[in-house]
Amino acid sequence: MRNVSIIGIGQMPVGEHWDLSVRHIAHHAIAAALDEAGSEQVDALFVGNMLSGSLLSQEHLATLIADFSGLRNVEAAKIESACASGASALRVGHMAVASGMHDRVVVCGVEKMTDSTGGSTTAGLATAADAEYEAAHGVTFVGLNALIMRRYMYEFDVPMDAFAGFSINAHRNGVHNANAMFQKPISLETYLNAPMIASPINIMDSSPVCDGAAAVVLAPTEQAQQHTTGHHPGGVEILASASANDTIALHDRKDPLFLEAAYVSSQQAYVQSGVTPADVDFFELHDAFTIMSALSLEATGYARRGEGWHLAADEAVGPDGRIPVSTLGGLKSRGHPVGATGVYQVVEAVQQLRGEAGSGQIPNATIGMTQNIGGSGATIVTHILGS
Amino acid sequence: MSIASLWRTRQQRYSLQGEICPDCHQAIFPPRDVCPHCSEAAGPLHTMSGRGEVYSFTRMFNVPEGFQPQRPYTVALVRLEEGPMVTAQLTDISEDDVEIGMPVEMVTRKLREEGDSGEIVYGYKFRPAYAAAD
Numbered sequence: 001m002r003n004v005s006i007i008g009i010g011q012m013p014v015g016e017h018w019d020l021s022v023r024h025i026a027h028h029a030i031a032a033a034l035d036e037a038g039s040e041q042v043d044a045l046f047v048g049n050m051l052s053g054s055l056l057s058q059e060h061l062a063t064l065i066a067d068f069s070g071l072r073n074v075e076a077a078k079i080e081s082a083c084a085s086g087a088s089a090l091r092v093g094h095m096a097v098a099s100g101m102h103d104r105v106v107v108c109g110v111e112k113m114t115d116s117t118g119g120s121t122t123a124g125l126a127t128a129a130d131a132e133y134e135a136a137h138g139v140t141f142v143g144l145n146a147l148i149m150r151r152y153m154y155e156f157d158v159p160m161d162a163f164a165g166f167s168i169n170a171h172r173n174g175v176h177n178a179n180a181m182f183q184k185p186i187s188l189e190t191y192l193n194a195p196m197i198a199s200p201i202n203i204m205d206s207s208p209v210c211d212g213a214a215a216v217v218l219a220p221t222e223q224a225q226q227h228t229t230g231h232h233p234g235g236v237e238i239l240a241s242a243s244a245n246d247t248i249a250l251h252d253r254k255d256p257l258f259l260e261a262a263y264v265s266s267q268q269a270y271v272q273s274g275v276t277p278a279d280v281d282f283f284e285l286h287d288a289f290t291i292m293s294a295l296s297l298e299a300t301g302y303a304r305r306g307e308g309w310h311l312a313a314d315e316a317v318g319p320d321g322r323i324p325v326s327t328l329g330g331l332k333s334r335g336h337p338v339g340a341t342g343v344y345q346v347v348e349a350v351q352q353l354r355g356e357a358g359s360g361q362i363p364n365a366t367i368g369m370t371q372n373i374g375g376s377g378a379t380i381v382t383h384i385l386g387s
Numbered sequence: 388m389s390i391a392s393l394w395r396t397r398q399q400r401y402s403l404q405g406e407i408c409p410d411c412h413q414a415i416f417p418p419r420d421v422c423p424h425c426s427e428a429a430g431p432l433h434t435m436s437g438r439g440e441v442y443s444f445t446r447m448f449n450v451p452e453g454f455q456p457q458r459p460y461t462v463a464l465v466r467l468e469e470g471p472m473v474t475a476q477l478t479d480i481s482e483d484d485v486e487i488g489m490p491v492e493m494v495t496r497k498l499r500e501e502g503d504s505g506e507i508v509y510g511y512k513f514r515p516a517y518a519a520a521d
Contacts (some may be wrong), residue, residue, distance in 0.1 A: 054437050123451035132396055133417060134474045136388055136498065136510065138447070138454040139462045146445035147464050147474075154443070154487050198462075199446040199482075251472040252423065256442075 004097045004226035005235035006385070008217035009347045010039025014181040014335035017211040022056060022112040023068040030069050030108050037217035043102035044075035048109035049339035050082055054124040055116040056229030064110065082128035083288065084374030085109065086342025087381035090216065094241045097218045105141065109343030110213040121209055125338070128375040130249040142206060142289070144250050144376040146198035149291040152257050153200065156306040156366030160200065163290035164191040165312030167204050169330055170287060174329025176360030181210050181335035198322055204289040207346035214344040236350045239275065239367070240384040242268035250376045257306070261380035262299035262371060269369070269382040277301035280384070281365040282324040284345040286373040287331045296371055297323070300382075319362060327352060328360050342372035346383060353387035393508060401494055403435040405471060414469035437493030438516060439467040446482045453499045465513050467489055473505035479514040492516040
């Protein structure tokens with residue numbers, strides 16, 4: 001096994017790109033990443049995407065994007081694992097380079113969610129659940145998270161405003177990210193007055209539907225260290241890459257309030273890297289819904305079961321806190337273009353570790369962790385990066 | 388769901404037909420090839436009683452295509468008395484009266500309609516269970 005580094009990053013601003021197609025936004029991110037890496041040719045393109053088939057009637061997506069991006073005669077494949085597609089694609093790229101099969105791989109996470117109407121996008125997202133036994137009953141993705149949140153509040157006696165701090169933190173941090181969809185802070189009052197989507201989840205607990213694409217270029221660390229053509233010689237090393245699964249249906253979990261797949265993949269990542277939770281300078285967690293922030297922090301070693309909501313405060317998760325999260329806006333404020341999200345998290349982690357996060361910079365950050373969740377906790381991918 | 392898929396799952400949707408594992412004797416719903424509790428081959432069919440209690444619930448305002456005419460509606464996780472949990476809508480009750488832990492029973496209701504000329508999908512929902520008079 002070879003160590004693997006990220007030698008280039010690229011991203012589209014997250015938003016509603018009515019004027020651009022999936023191929024345009026993917027190419028934008030890929031071209032920027034290749035330019036940074038100083039690479040014109042790569043051996044493979046792995047694309048993380050969830051919904052191109054159901055929302056765009058476009059499969060064979062990686063080859064479409066490779067073709068449009070001028071990458072000919074390379075391996076191209078789409079990797080799908082619902083909202084964890086981005087990190088899953090990165091993990092495939094990592095395995096390809098670590099194994100010695102390829103020397104240069106570009107990984108692109110891309111999602112185009114605004115070409116379709118709201119109802120079909122909602123139905124598309126629900127395909128991450130069990131179609132015959134969850135989605136068939138009219139439950140949405142927000143609905144599944146709402147079922148978790150309601151039970152969590154009941155079992156642990158959690159007040160209605162307990163999760164507001166996660167959303168307020170994400171929006172405040174998103175102000176510093178020029179690529180974030182929402183670059184404005186929100187108040188507690190805004191949170192408390194937000195309309196319900198699926199009770200008890202209100203619109204300020206939830207990440208937005210949007211378009212986005214992000215890309216990274218991977219190379220063996222040994223070659224990255226000699227790499228002088230790019231803007232950032234040396235790169236950022238992937239210290240750990242781990243993925244675990246759980247039952248696809250929420251109703252089949254032994255404990256629906258614990259993210260076992262996050263526990264397993266984060267423990268594997270800690271072992272691979274020799275890093276402990278206390279060593280991590282910031283954590284890009286999967287805050288698709290505020291309840292997921294609490295559950296991720298619990299399963300990843302930052303809080304005991306039922307106590308993650310206590311961390312929804314600046315002294316814990318703020319930029320100067322014990323474990324800063326959503327440092328450039330997270331899914332809530334940067335946006336959650338589902339299959340692209342896992343790559344955005346890693347791109348932002350690289351920005352932090354290079355010291356290029358501008359006014360959102362976490363001082364002296366040397367170790368960052370990212371965690372990408374597919375479904376209601378069914379696939380969870382954890383990466384640890386180091387500068 | 389396609390017509391073939393609706394046909395395959397009819398015993399599950401109409402009568403909560405699951406299994407009892409022959410090795411660990413735990414109830415399973417819906418039927419599986421491998422028991423999720425002991426990983427042995429899952430086993431003979433068993434129809435659940437349809438009684439259970441509400442584990443969690445949500446009132447859904449933003450719903451998928453095909454469900455808009457019913458909006459808003461309440462979806463719950465129901466813990467069946469045999470052990471398995473199912474996802475289903477609650478019916479015959481206003482949201483204000485739903486509580487975690489309340490006893491419910493299965494009823495067969497319309498789940499969705501595929502437009503004016505499409506199929507009508509029936510399946511299980513749950514309503515409040517009232518104790519039978521002695």
